[in-house]
Amino acid sequence: MVVLGVDIGGTKIRFGVVDSTGQVIEDHVVPTQIPLYPYLEEKIVEFLQNHPQIEAIGIGTRGMVDAEQGVITFETETLPGWQGTEVKALLQKATGLRVEVNNDANCAGLAENRLGAAKGFRRTVCLTVGTGLGGGFVIDGHIMNGAHGGAGEVGHMILYPNGHVCACGRPGCSEQYVSGTALRRFISEQNIVDENNELVSPNRMFELAQEGHVKALTLTKQFTGDLAVVISSLQAVLDMDCVVIGGGVSESADGWWSYLLEALEPLLLKPLEVKRAKFGNEAGMLGAALLVWTEEN
Structure with missing residues (x-):
């Protein structure tokens, strides 16, 4: 399975195409823009058009996340308007693909545990x-x-x-x-x-x-x-x-x-x-992609 991993930070968003071995095939960085959700959806849809092999999406983001529902439960004014966003439901509807969402530090931890320094x-x-x-x-x-x-x-x-x-x-x-x-x-x-x-x-x-x-x-x-x-x-x-x-x-x-x-x-x-840590700036994005395989196990 090829997955789109997305790492959302306060100043930039990193997109990566990741294969089932955890290899990053391609990655791309854009500046974070507010309001965040419509901008994020636009960029993801655009990315999918250029990479039709992608079968699922993993999102790592700042803030507290209800991972089961894929909803942002708390975020400071670093990302105004992000709190309360139903990221999973909205993106699944927009793309037709499976979406998993979690906190960015959780994603980094998953990457290090599965493939990195804590393997x-x-x-x-x-x-x-x-x-x-x-x-x-x-x-x-x-x-x-x-x-x-x-x-x-x-x-x-x-x-x-x-x-x-x-x-x-x-x-x-x-x-x-x-x-x-x-x-x-x-x-x-x-x-x-x-x-x-x-x-x-x-x-x-x-x-x-x-x-x-x-x-x-x-x-x-x-x-x-x-x-x-x-x-x-x-x-x-x-x-x-x-x-x-x-x-x-x-x-x-x-x-x-x-x-x-x-x-x-x-x-x-x-x-x-x-x-x-083994992984630098790629950790959150790589871990976001790994969310999909973790939820399958």
Whole structure:
């Protein structure tokens, strides 16, 4: 079976033609536009016209998803109007094809568990550290969705009660401390600048930490310490055998990985494999395609 995998993010949408072995035959990226649904349907119908071999569609998206009904149950104003959209029913009617829908971090976790860094592990947690902090739990090859599609919302675990207010409206969510957005806020607050007196990127901050820059090193240890607490808390609940860390911030992991392992060691209750994700930007799209085969099994 050849499947169209679609990964919907806040700034871009990735489409990929994926075969039954998990090979990406072709992929294409377009910018995200609002209102999202009519634009998404238009692009998918157009894609199908050019790829008639596609037999089903898998969608990975930001927000909480009722995977059984294929409905977006919660999304912030990053994608205004997306919450409440009956994606599965609408797309099945528009295309005549089977459609499966799930959260993007869940999809990334499925890809890593089936084909990537966590292949062979039974209980996997995938953390996507990017603009926000996402999580996907894959147990015995299947995504843990929860009663309302909210399982795996690691970024909305309270890390610092009464802390920085999150986009969800609650104070102290973990993604306000463990994410690219959080790192940029910290860099601004600490005024870590380059030779041109411009704020550095998170990538550059990690490099400066390696060079001994005091403020950069302090922020790096704060970031990895908070991430270690998140992982430790998840272990206490799930007792997973593998954690995979992906997302945009993980691309700079050479600059902070050793600090994470150092912070994590005294917090672990039991042995735990902590691995870097195998798939980069393709993870969500590939996992979206795998939704179809997962639901068949």
